[in-house]
Amino acid sequence: MADLLSELNQQQKTAVAVPPGPVLVLAGPGSGKTRVLTFRVAYLIAAMGIPAYQILAVTFTNKAAREMEGRVAALLGGKADGLWLGTFHSICGRILRREAAYLPIDHNYVIFDSDDQVSLVKRVIKEKRINNKDYRPTQVLAKISQAKNDLMGPDEFPIFSTRDETIKVIYKAYQEYLEASNAMDFDDMLLYTARLLEQHPEVRQKYAQRFRHILVDEFQDTNQAQYTLLYYLASQHKNIFVVGDEDQSIYRWRGADYHNVERFMKDFPEAKKILLEQNYRSTQTILNAAVAVINENTNRTEKKLFSDRGSGEEIVIYEAGDDYDEASYVVDTISRQLLLGQAKESDFAIMYRTNAQSRLLEDAFRRANMNYRLVGAQRFYGRREVRDVIAFMRLIYNPQDEVSLARVINVPPRGIGSVTLENLQEIARQHGLSTGDALLLLGSESGKEMETALGRSATRLIPFGRMLADWRVQLSRVPLTTLFDQVMLDTGYELYIKDDGGEDEDRWANVLGLRQVLLEYEDQGLAEFLEAMALVADQDTLPDTLDAPTLMTLHTAKGLEFPQVFIIGLDEHYLPHSRSRDDPEEMAEERRLFYVGLTRAKNRLFLIRARRRRSPYGSYESMQPSRFLEDIPVDLIRGRITRSYEQVDAYELNAIRWNQTYGPPKSSHQKSAPPAAPMQQFFPEMRVSHPVYGEGVVRKSRLEYGDETVEVYFEGLGLKALVASMSSLEVLGD
DNA sequence: GCATCGGATTTTTTT
């Protein structure tokens, strides 16, 4: 194994060959983190003689898992059989299927993705007759997800307002439906596994015993549930090797908590800490800019990143007239280099904060007749026809799946409308059955009683029930694709999808594409197919064979590198995104996001902003350059940014005029208080009372032009934005 | 039960 280590630098060697025990590797960007992980796995197996099946390696994304798998296989030449390597969710799925006996659901559960979650929450909201204007499914789900990430079930759901009480009710019903559907959502996979290990010592013992070595990638992005489950898995041998970088923590909104790094050191005080500081990716110029940006964040362990790649070229800053110009600049710059033969297509990546920003870029590429690869966004698995077909398969696999049943029971239309479905659901409830089981029963010999009870609705339902029953019989007898063809034939889906709309001839092609994927799972089975459908994101499905520039969000860019990187939309409200304006923690995360983007670049970096942009709604808006641009030392930059009155948007301009005329808004009491943090009185979740609107709960509050703007939610009235000094709001004690 | 229309509303990031 000497030659294995000889390819590594000193710090990397130390990490790879570290003696067993807890280890924390803090790895700067481009410092060979994945390399260390894969070499460590290889080292354990080849040098220390650990059997592969006693090793668990966890990543966040499928992409990372696949990459590790490939590299380990290359290092060991296929001696890694039995190694558990996968994403958190796939590992949990594996454990949960084996240990289904301990769960509220059985082993052929299905996984609900975010669309399924939304459908289910909608149904709950409707059934509970809750005002759907005030309770948006995505918002409710965000709260539920947050709770689950913190290992809280419906009963532990924290209540701070009447709104929370309602959400708790929805959460509870939602969870009941999931169980009745023999289903779990993404968060449940983590939650169930963590609970399983916590509450059943015999199960915990089994896995903790088995996994002599645990390795974790992107540790800074773990949430509470993930941390807990790792903690229990490592409880026996304590050989847990985690790799992370606080500065690249960008999933706070998903419950990630980089404090888990500190928690790790507390829980495993004997842990060795290793820093990887040499960057092999970027030029010193790029690295310096990135360091300057990230140094503005407080509360972090400072790393001394260095590169031996030389200073390289200056960073180019381009200020476009508008967003249209921004896109053209990117495409022009790329095509010029291509024309001159200075670069190849796949050298380039273009990154942005939100998916919506890809639109103009795509147009520009198309106009220039150039290929591009778009990661994420237009989702194959999100297409209606694809989801329909998956829903059929899911229903066959697990007839209790309420969401899939509701989705396809009338697709293609077979005369089963909402009333008929509701009747069926009601009958099912009376019999203590799931809707799907009721439907199956209805289609069978013994369904007579139910048939009479349903009356006219039954005539429509019975044929579908029989069909479903038949498919289920087929499931165990014929190959998956044969079953698939049968479903398409029985339902007349081809005709239905081809007829529909007309313009999109690709739709049937998508269905056939899915059939092709199914073919690959012929040997493994439907369960594996469905799990892959749920857990494999779209970005994993893109062909990386196409030689073309890549378009992606900053989030998906993490872990990747490109010779040339464009980051567009470097304007306030875009990056940093406007939604993080009021929360310093979120602002710090925006900065980390930018840092992640900067450090993707190997040789050249282009930072682009636009003086004005078409707002997502309606007309043009003037932009201010991103505050992050100011943090890049000027000597690293070519090009400059400007700020002028013309660019100030109307709202802000009024405030400026006001100040020029009447002097800055300053309350007479506060003399020379520091300019920041003057006197915010209202904070989210506070209960307040208003003379006219009554009692409400503060959603948001911010200081603006010397006053405080408070957004308050009043039951029955909705959200109101109030100016604190004008509205005599009063804070209510608890 | 289904199609159509008009009005309202909007996701930041993803397993």
Next chain:
DNA sequence: AATCCGATGC
């Protein structure tokens, strides 16, 4: 600008 929802009419 595009999508979703609810109401309306057939």
